[in-house]
Amino acid sequence: xxxxxxxxxxxxxxxxxxxxxxxxxxxxxxxxxxxxxxxxxxxxxxxxxxxxxxxxxxxxxxxxxxxxxxxxxxxxxxxxxxxxxxxxxxxxxxxxxxxxxxxxxxxxxxxxxxxxxxxxxxxxxxxxxxxxxxxxxxxxxxxxxxxxxxxxxxxxxxxxxxxxxxxxxxxxxxxxxxxxxxxxxxxxxxxxxxxxxxxxxxxxxxxxxxxxxxxxxxxxxxxxxxxxxxxxxxxxxxxxxxxxxxxxxxxxxxxxxxxxxxxxxxxxxxxxxxxxxxxxxxxxxxxxxxxxxxxxxxxxxxxxxxxxxxxxxxxxxxxxxxxxxxxxxxxxxxxxxxxxxxxxxxxxxxxxxxxxxxxxxxxxxxxxxxxxxxxxxxxxxxxxxxxxxxxxxxxxxxx
Amino acid sequence: xxxxxxxxxxxxxxxxxxxxxxxxxxxxxxxxxxxxxxxxxxxxxxxxxxxxxxxxxxxxxxxxxxxxxxxxxxxxxxxxxxxxxxxxxxxxxxxxxxxxxxxxxxxxxxxxxxxxxxxxxxxxxxxxxxxxxxxxxxxxxxxxxxxxxxxxxxxxxxxxxxxxxxxxxxxxxxxxxxxxxxxxxxxxxxxxxxxxxxxxxxxxxxxxxxxxxxxxxxxxxxxxxxxxx
Numbered sequence: 054x055x056x057x058x059x060x061x062x063x064x065x066x067x068x069x070x071x072x073x074x075x076x077x078x079x080x081x082x083x084x085x086x087x088x089x090x091x092x093x094x095x096x097x098x099x100x101x102x103x104x105x106x107x108x109x110x111x112x113x114x115x116x117x118x119x120x121x122x123x124x125x126x127x128x129x130x131x132x133x134x135x136x137x138x139x140x141x142x143x144x145x146x147x148x149x150x151x152x153x154x155x156x157x158x159x160x161x162x163x164x165x166x167x168x169x170x171x172x173x174x175x176x177x178x179x180x181x182x183x184x185x186x187x188x189x190x191x192x193x194x195x196x197x198x199x200x201x202x203x204x205x206x207x208x209x210x211x212x213x214x215x216x217x218x219x220x221x222x223x224x225x226x227x228x229x230x231x232x233x234x235x236x237x238x239x240x241x242x243x244x245x246x247x248x249x250x251x252x253x254x255x256x257x258x259x260x261x262x263x264x265x266x267x268x269x270x271x272x273x274x275x276x277x278x279x280x281x282x283x284x285x286x287x288x289x290x291x292x293x294x295x296x297x298x299x300x301x302x303x304x305x306x307x308x309x310x311x312x313x314x315x316x317x318x319x320x321x322x323x324x325x326x327x328x329x330x331x332x333x334x335x336x337x338x339x340x341x342x343x344x345x346x347x348x349x350x351x352x353x354x355x356x357x358x359x360x361x362x363x364x365x366x367x368x369x370x371x372x373x374x375x376x377x378x379x380x381x382x383x384x385x386x387x388x389x390x391x392x393x394x395x396x397x398x399x400x401x402x403x404x405x406x407x408x409x410x411x412x413x414x415x416x417x418x419x420x421x422x423x424x425x426x427x428x429x430x431x432x433x434x435x436x437x438x439x440x441x442x443x444x445x446x447x448x449x450x451x452x
Numbered sequence: 453x454x455x456x457x458x459x460x461x462x463x464x465x466x467x468x469x470x471x472x473x474x475x476x477x478x479x480x481x482x483x484x485x486x487x488x489x490x491x492x493x494x495x496x497x498x499x500x501x502x503x504x505x506x507x508x509x510x511x512x513x514x515x516x517x518x519x520x521x522x523x524x525x526x527x528x529x530x531x532x533x534x535x536x537x538x539x540x541x542x543x544x545x546x547x548x549x550x551x552x553x554x555x556x557x558x559x560x561x562x563x564x565x566x567x568x569x570x571x572x573x574x575x576x577x578x579x580x581x582x583x584x585x586x587x588x589x590x591x592x593x594x595x596x597x598x599x600x601x602x603x604x605x606x607x608x609x610x611x612x613x614x615x616x617x618x619x620x621x622x623x624x625x626x627x628x629x630x631x632x633x634x635x636x637x638x639x640x641x642x643x644x645x646x647x648x649x650x651x652x653x654x655x656x657x658x659x660x661x662x663x664x665x666x667x668x669x670x671x672x673x674x675x676x677x678x679x680x681x
Binding site for chain 2: 165166172173175176177183186187189190191192193195196209210211212213214220224227231248251252255256302303304305306307308309310311319322326330438439440441
């Protein structure tokens with residue numbers, strides 16, 4: 054099985070042509086790049102959600118003025134926040150794309166709750182426009198985004214907990230590999246709402262002060278909201294060098310619905326599948342972007358899995374949940390964008406809010422950004438509820 | 453598609469339930485139009501779920517229906533070894549996902565319900581029961597069953613990412629939640645689940661060619677054909 058995969062799939066056909074982002078740092082990938090450079094956290098409390106018996110309101114909130122600006126530019130979708138954010142990220146990612154017929158353009162959306170604000174409004178019988186009412190269903194949000202971005206090819210919507218974003222990138226690359234599209238717009242979006250805060254509060258999984266991934270004093274995660282978009286294009290349509298989606302893999306722990314497997318074996322499977330598909334040895338990974346939520350069990354499990362795969366040679370690694378929080382269905386896309394921004398500035402990202410590395414965490418876990426000596430191949434991993442694990446290999450072509 | 457075949461199929465919905473191999477004579481009467489809690493339990497699920505019956509009762513309806521469709525498959529998963537299970541992938545498609553659990557959580561937030569407010573939780577339940585650890589995907593559809601999950605699973609099998617693959621489609625919308633849906637959503641059925649077990653063609657008996665139908669259409673076609681036999 055392995056040999057045939059290496060023979061047939063080691064030449065990636067999907068390349069990254071553009072990125073866009075809206076998150077706690079603001080609008081545009083420039084704001085994310087600045088936070089990355091400064092190792093700055095954009096987590097904050099939010100008054101509007103205070104006093105509701107949530108563990109905390111500290112989260113990666115998209116600035117209110119950013120949303121207001123988006124709504125001003127698109128009054129028809131003023132109350133459709135998920136659409137507004139994803140649309141803006143897609144516009145940024147879609148600049149300067151090679152021309153492709155609408156039928157050769159595809160869109161893959163990743164989200165866990167689509168427009169959960171709309172769901173709350175509909176449920177509580179509050180005013181809700183017909184447009185935003187559609188977006189309580191993820192696929193209809195995907196359809197509307199596809200229509201807004203001249204997509205007449207395949208439209209898919211992935212909703213697989215916190216690995217949704219990586220699976221969406223996988224699906225995008227897969228559509229190109231199988232010849233179903235020349236351009237695939239991949240977007241991830243999720244919002245923080247009363248529903249989401251109440252849910253994670255009920256599981257007691259939030260850190261009241263803000264998440265501290267891989268820190269020995271960590272007590273939980275911080276939620277985040279936003280949208281990320283990556284435009285994937287057939288490799289031969291772009292000039293070299295480019296970053297390609299070289300490999301991917303997913304797995305299920307088959308163990309527990311909300312807790313990660315204690316031995317990390319599910320994540321190990323996903324990583325090994327991605328490395329195998331990319332035909333990359335463990336020593337070939339120059340940087341690893343962890344899921345790193347800041348919960349005790351996730352970070353322990355991840356650390357164990359990384360030791361199993363890489364032994365004592367875990368590549369330089371970090372988590373960005375301290376910058377914009379855990380953005381759920383958007384996480385895989387936003388965090389992949391962060392990897393690409395790091396590569397652009399030849400920097401290894403730090404882990405904002407990590408002060409005292411837990412002894413179980415890899416020694417190579419970076420507290421602060423560092424100049425990179427070599428960045429040709431990166432690994433991005435995520436895990437989620439339902440025992441889900443996913444891994445994605447990004448490779449520069451030519452190296 | 454000729455290199456990929458259907459090894460087993462199972463479905464349940466308003467018209468009843470079935471699979472491609474077993475006779476239906478031993479099963480209770482077909483389900484009513486509105487499949488409610490009590491009626492589903494009449495499926496003698498305790499025989500299907502043995503000691504895990506208590507866990508089954510805790511699940512949301514999306515997970516129950518999806519798991520039930522998989523249990524209806526005549527696949528003898530109990531004879532599969534650990535390697536077989538590690539290389540079994542699962543693709544789920546659903547239009548309405550976990551909307552029923554969402555509404556329940558909005559009514560009364562509690563952790564046991566929040567766990568089921570993700571459409572992919574059904575994958576976790578199926579994998580926990582059968583120790584499947586292969587690749588996974590959960591796609592949201594527009595209301596009509598599509599070919600997307602079948603195409604994805606076939607791709608995994610061809611490229612060797614999985615040795616066997618389950619394709620599952622399920623919808624579980626209670627009448628009060630149906631009122632929350634956008635008016636232009638054309639759902640084929642609000643209570644339904646079906647599952648196909650796909651694999652590469654081999655010399656084994658009981659293999660069905662994979663036609664051009666959607667997941668739902670294929671399941672029902674196979675089951676009706678089996679009933680006529």
